[in-house]
Amino acid sequence: xxxxxxxxxxxxxxxxxxxxxxxxxxxxxxxxxxxxxxxxxxxxxxxxxxxxxxxxxxxxxxxxxxxxxxxxxxxxxxxxxxxxxxxxxxxxxxxxxxxxxxxxxxxxxxxxxxxxxxxxxxxxxxxxxxxxxxxxxxxxxxxxxxxxxxxxxxxxxxxxxxxxxxxxxxxxxxxxxxxxxxxxxxxxxxxxxxxxxxxxxxxxxxxxxxxxxxxxxxxxxxxxxxxxxxxxxxxxxxxxxxxxxxxxxxxxxxxxxxxxxxxxxxxxxxxxxxxxxxxxxxxxxxx
Amino acid sequence: xxxxxxxxxxxxxxxxxxxxxxxxxxxxxxxxxxxxxxxxxxxxxxxxxxxxxxxxxxxxxxxxxxxxxxxxxxxxxxxxxxxxxxxxxxxxxxxxxxxxxxxxxxxxxxxxxxxxxxxxxxxxxxxxxxxxxxxxxxxxxxxxxxxxxxxxxxxxxxxxxxxxxxxxxxxxxxxxxxxxxxxxxxxxxxxxxxxxxxxxxxxxxxxxxxxxxxxxxxxxxxxxxxxxxxxxxxxxxxxxxxxxxxxxxxxxxxxx
Numbered sequence: 001x002x003x004x005x006x007x008x009x010x011x012x013x014x015x016x017x018x019x020x021x022x023x024x025x026x027x028x029x030x031x032x033x034x035x036x037x038x039x040x041x042x043x044x045x046x047x048x049x050x051x052x053x054x055x056x057x058x059x060x061x062x063x064x065x066x067x068x069x070x071x072x073x074x075x076x077x078x079x080x081x082x083x084x085x086x087x088x089x090x091x092x093x094x095x096x097x098x099x100x101x102x103x104x105x106x107x108x109x110x111x112x113x114x115x116x117x118x119x120x121x122x123x124x125x126x127x128x129x130x131x132x133x134x135x136x137x138x139x140x141x142x143x144x145x146x147x148x149x150x151x152x153x154x155x156x157x158x159x160x161x162x163x164x165x166x167x168x169x170x171x172x173x174x175x176x177x178x179x180x181x182x183x184x185x186x187x188x189x190x191x192x193x194x195x196x197x198x199x200x201x202x203x204x205x206x207x208x209x210x211x212x213x214x215x216x217x218x219x220x221x222x223x224x225x226x227x228x229x230x231x232x233x234x235x236x237x238x239x240x241x242x243x244x245x246x247x248x249x250x251x252x253x254x255x256x257x258x259x260x261x262x263x264x265x266x267x268x269x270x271x272x273x274x275x276x277x278x279x280x281x282x283x284x285x286x287x
Numbered sequence: 288x289x290x291x292x293x294x295x296x297x298x299x300x301x302x303x304x305x306x307x308x309x310x311x312x313x314x315x316x317x318x319x320x321x322x323x324x325x326x327x328x329x330x331x332x333x334x335x336x337x338x339x340x341x342x343x344x345x346x347x348x349x350x351x352x353x354x355x356x357x358x359x360x361x362x363x364x365x366x367x368x369x370x371x372x373x374x375x376x377x378x379x380x381x382x383x384x385x386x387x388x389x390x391x392x393x394x395x396x397x398x399x400x401x402x403x404x405x406x407x408x409x410x411x412x413x414x415x416x417x418x419x420x421x422x423x424x425x426x427x428x429x430x431x432x433x434x435x436x437x438x439x440x441x442x443x444x445x446x447x448x449x450x451x452x453x454x455x456x457x458x459x460x461x462x463x464x465x466x467x468x469x470x471x472x473x474x475x476x477x478x479x480x481x482x483x484x485x486x487x488x489x490x491x492x493x494x495x496x497x498x499x500x501x502x503x504x505x506x507x508x509x510x511x512x513x514x515x516x517x518x519x520x521x522x523x524x525x526x527x528x529x530x531x532x533x534x535x536x537x538x539x540x541x542x543x
Contacts, residue, residue: 009455010374017367018378021385024423028400035403088300091293105535106301112477112531113308114484116501117520120508121307124314127512131310164304214391222393225486229508239395239487246399246491256403259396266392 029263036256054257063241067261070237073152074220077159081167081216082209084160089171089208093178104172107165115162119229122161126154126230150232158226163219167212174208207277214269221262238262308524315517332518339515342503349483349500352414356421357478363422364429364478365471369463371430372437373445390427394487397424402491412494420492421482428481429474436470437463469541476534480527 037050057063092103110118125131126148133145148154178201186196224239231237238258245255315333319326336342370376371383389397401423405416444466448458464471486501493502504520507513 007455009459010370010376013366013370014374014376016363017370017382020363020423020426021382024401024404024419025385025389028397028404031403031407032396032400084300087293087296091297094293095297103297103301105531106305109528109531110304112480112484113527114501114504114520114523116484116486116504116508117311117516117523118307120504120512120516120520121311123508123512124310124517125307161304161307164300218391218393222395222487224395225505239393242395242399243490246402252403255399259399262393262396266388266396270388270391 032256032259035252036260038253040251040253054253057254058257058261066236066241067238067258069235070221070241073156073159073235073237074217077156077163077220078167078213078217080156080160081164082212085164085167085171085212086205086209089168089175092168092172093175107168107172110162110165115223116225116229118162119158119226122154122158123149123229126157149230150235152231152235155227155231155235155237158230159220159223162223162226163216166215166219170211170215171205171208174205178204204280207273207280210269210273210276214266214273217269218262218266221265311517312521312524314514315521317514317517320514332514333522336515336518336522341498342515342519345498345500345503348414348497352417352421352497352499353479353482355418356425356482357475359418360422360425360429360478361471361475364426364474365433365467367426368430368433368437368467369459372434386427386430389424390431394424394485398488398491401488405492411496412492413496416492416494417489417497417499420488421478421485424485424488425478425481428477432474432477433467433470436467440466469537472537473534476530476537480530484523484527 036054037052039047039049039051039053058067092100095103123130127133128145128147128149130148132148133142136142137145182200182204183196186200191199221237222239222242224237224243227235227237227240238261242255242258242262245251245258249255316328316330317325318329318331367382367386371379398420401416401420405412405419410416444462445458448462449455453461484501486505489499489502490505493499500519500523504516507516
């Protein structure tokens with residue numbers, strides 16, 4: 001006890017931080033878990049008895065279809081981000097240091113700017129009488145404007161556009177750490193380019209890939225405003241379902257269960273990420 | 288591999304990333320109402336923006352909120368970073384883990400959990416609920432920024448201060464705070480920007496008594512296209528960019 005008195009500053013700081021996190025992070029999340037187990041009530045949002053009905057309803061064909069469609073769009077978004085981002089991060093890590101600083105800066109800009117405004121900016125390009133249609137018709141390639149907006153493709157384009165930097169940055173950081181000697185060693189040991197890529201580069205960059213996947217896949221299911229602005233009513237994300245249940249339909253137990261779905265997905269990805277890093281740590285202890 | 292290939296690839300991706308922003312900025316000066324055809328240079332959308340009373344009010348509300356959220360999260364975040372850096376205490380790993388999870392978890396998960404809390408304790412949705420929520424999601428980013436600064440710091444200085452009889456508080460004030468000042472400023476600017484741009488969390492925890500800018504934009508862009516949004520978006524982009532450049536400048540200058 002006397003240590004507490006000796007270090008009033010330390011005690012105060014720790015109390016403040018723990019207090020904040022327990023009150024505004026832990027308690028709210030426990031509340032959501034609790035809410036997901038309760039029953040819907042018109043007056044007070046939630047009521048007893050406790051049951052698993054909300055989780056069962058996640059499997060209701062109506063919602064299951066929405067969830068699978070959302071997962072599909074998020075999956076395609078993640079694959080595109082990876083396909084674009086992987087070579088991008090590689091190329092970026094091979095460029096002169098001076099230029100790299102500027103290019104990295106250009107990648108962080110989106111993180112600092114309003115994602116809503118940038119989603120809206122895409123609308124200017126994709127609309128029926130938007131820039132892309134105007135350009136294509138001007139070139140005589142099409143006679144009628146294409147329906148680009150309010151499609152699945154528009155939502156995926158929007159998600160890739162917003163989330164690509166979040167894939168590139170962790171990849172860039174693993175490529176930065178990738179030592180050239182390892183590639184040369186692989187070459188000297190007689191490995192071809194493909195073998196080096198498969199057996200050296202891919203395993204070493206795997207933690208970056210998983211971090212990127214996590215940073216893209218989860219928001220891609222949650223960013224409801226992208227689906228709202230670009231997708232129309234048929235291309236909903238899990239985020240739209242959660243938002244509707246909480247703010248419009250007022251079915252909290254169901255909204256909470258849908259949100260826990262996202263949390264579980266995050267936990268699985270975090271675990272995979274840790275595992276991949278630990279494996280690397282075991283195989284290559286001295287760095 | 289050919290030398291021009293990686294470069295051409297990088298250039299293409301950057302061009303695609305910046306094309307929509309460029310279009311938005313150009314069209315904000317377009318006089319044509321329909322929005323897609325160029326009708327000549329004009330500042331009318333900026334004018335109509337500032338003559339809209341509710342819009343100006345929402346701007347002020349957002350600015351106040353961002354100012355408060357950035358300040359509170361910088362204070363708590365900096366103290367947390369100092370504690371994590373300097374002290375041994377039980378549950379340190381758990382604390383780090385929680386901050387990491389807050390940063391990684393989808394915003395919507397944080398949003399509904401906070402909404403549940405606020406309604407349970409009967410807090411009226413408005414400035415206070417927004418502030419608590421914004422501080423919570425800004426916190427981990429401030430902690431990381433300050434921790435990064437502290438990790439490259441010479442440990443003998445605080446020890447010397449302690450040996451000379453300075454209390455923990457005095458040592459923090461006179462030695463540590465000056466060292467982490469650039470990180471504090473950078474963290475503050477990041478928090479300010481994150482708060483100003485947030486849509487997801489604010490959608491859930493704001494009430495009619497305190498309308499903020501992102502939500503106003505959201506309700507404007509859901510249906511159709513509004514030229515005023517081009518102007519507003521451009522202003523926001525310029526503002527955020529200024530903050531980012533400022534923060535990078537502070538951080539690089541302090542490294543020398």
